[in-house]
Amino acid sequence: MKDIILYGAGKRGKYYANVLYEHGIEIAGFCDSYKVGNIMLNTGGGKKPIFDLKEIDGGKFNIIIAIADPDEFEKVSRKIAEYKINIITLEQGVFQGKSSIEANREYIAEYHIDKMNFYFDLAEEDKSMDVFWCENSPFKKLFQQLDLTRVVELACGRGRHVQKYIMHAQNIILVDILEKNIDYCKKRFKDENKIQYYVNNGFDLSQLHTDSCTALFTYDAMVHFEMLDIFQYLKETKRVLAEGGKALFHHSNNTKNYKITFSTGSQGRNYMSKQLFAYLANRAGLTVIEQHEIDWGEDKKLDCITLVGNF
Ligand SMILES: C[S@@+](CC[C@H](N)C(=O)[O-])C[C@H]1O[C@@H](n2cnc3c(N)ncnc32)[C@H](O)[C@@H]1O
Structure with a gap:
């Protein structure tokens, strides 16, 4: 299984890193269109580097895009594809080895176990x-x-x-x-x-x-x-x-x-x-x-x- 890099070192990226960590998966690091340096994660394995996309070996890493804006998301996916790096979803990252349909189904169900208490009250x-x-x-x-x-x-x-x-x-x-x-x-x-x-x-x-x-x-x-x-x-x-x-x-x-x-x-x-x-x-x-x-x-x-x- 390839290691995971998150594209997007903002709030969403940190959240994804924590979700993956909760499932026993430690990310290798981040890529970001604007940031350089390192990112400190409260959970998720401590300090993580921000890589330059050009340095990423597509044979070793999958990328999950952690960007909320749909246009920016599309722009980044095209850029990653140019470097021939495989993009996976958070669901596929969490439930590796399952088909995308199974992974998505399980992610939705699991999300409702304890992340939805506020929803059920409201x-x-x-x-x-x-x-x-x-x-x-x-x-x-x-x-x-x-x-x-x-x-x-x-x-x-x-x-x-x-x-x-x-x-x-x-x-x-x-x-x-x-x-x-x-x-x-x-x-x-x-x-x-x-x-x-x-x-x-x-x-x-x-x-x-x-x-x-x-x-x-x-x-x-x-x-x-x-x-x-x-x-x-x-x-x-x-x-x-x-x-x-x-x-x-x-x-x-x-x-x-x-x-x-x-x-x-x-x-x-x-x-x-x-x-x-x-x-x-x-x-x-x-x-x-x-x-x-x-x-x-x-x-x-x-x-x-x-x-x-x-x-
Ligand atoms: C947002 S809650 C809504 C619950 C309820 N229908 C309501 O309006 O209060 C979504 C519900 O779908 C259930 N669920 C998620 N995936 C499901 C699936 N593939 N089949 C059946 N139930 C599922 C969750 O466990 C959760 O109870």
């Missing part, structure tokens, strides 16, 4: 909940079209949405890749007898029977997922939905650069678009009923919600 506040559940919300309008006789909530997190629909549902199946989140939900809803729990593998619903559910939805999670995992989930949705069932997906509409991943996309939005999602749903055998591009914070049309049916 997410329970009225302002965050209103995005999905206030009267004029486009989410609410589409959600009302779901038949909640047997509904799957995919990537349920700590179950904040359950309180908004449990009174209308007969059976609920909460699915998440993280055991920690499912355990949290089990405690939170210990007095409810209509909920089943399922820790899945991050891309299928193999424990659910074919034609067994009337609805499926997922909020604020699929925006991060890999497109190829989304296709797996769409095929699984087609399989588990009974005829006439519907599913509602909140997904990314971030097409800025096909190379983005969870760690580099704006607000963690992975590469996906309204049209690509419709294509994938169609190829999975689902009918696209309605799609709405939506703003996420300051980012115009960063996300999209898509309602599909199994007809």
Whole structure:
């Protein structure tokens, strides 16, 4: 395995160095378009040199670009390519030896174990909940079209949405890749007898029977997922939905650069678009009923919600 150099010796570069160090990987050093000398890391192996890109041997090193600005990122990638040095993502650096899809999936899941506590607290506040559940919300309008006789909530997190629909549902199946989140939900809803729990593998619903559910939805999670995992989930949705069932997906509409991943996309939005999602749903055998591009914070049309049916 080649050693890693981070291109970008700023805040992001130091953060990446620490993430890699937490996974037992010590970087060889940095490159930077503006800085020279050494960088002192609080964790991540102490003092690290800033190399001149011209001196880097592509046979020995991979480079991870740690630059937030997308234009600067592209400029630097072209420069690195001219020197025939391989560029990898932070996810590939952390989970070396795995395919990029597996590495990205694992990175997203692992990030939610303890780096998201602030998110889960904030997410329970009225302002965050209103995005999905206030009267004029486009989410609410589409959600009302779901038949909640047997509904799957995919990537349920700590179950904040359950309180908004449990009174209308007969059976609920909460699915998440993280055991920690499912355990949290089990405690939170210990007095409810209509909920089943399922820790899945991050891309299928193999424990659910074919034609067994009337609805499926997922909020604020699929925006991060890999497109190829989304296709797996769409095929699984087609399989588990009974005829006439519907599913509602909140997904990314971030097409800025096909190379983005969870760690580099704006607000963690992975590469996906309204049209690509419709294509994938169609190829999975689902009918696209309605799609709405939506703003996420300051980012115009960063996300999209898509309602599909199994007809
Ligand atoms: C940002 S949280 C949102 C949780 C919840 N949907 C909400 O709105 O509060 C994203 C959730 O997706 C889960 N997750 C991440 N990757 C997943 C995958 N490939 N399959 C299923 N769940 C996943 C995480 O464990 C986390 O619970």
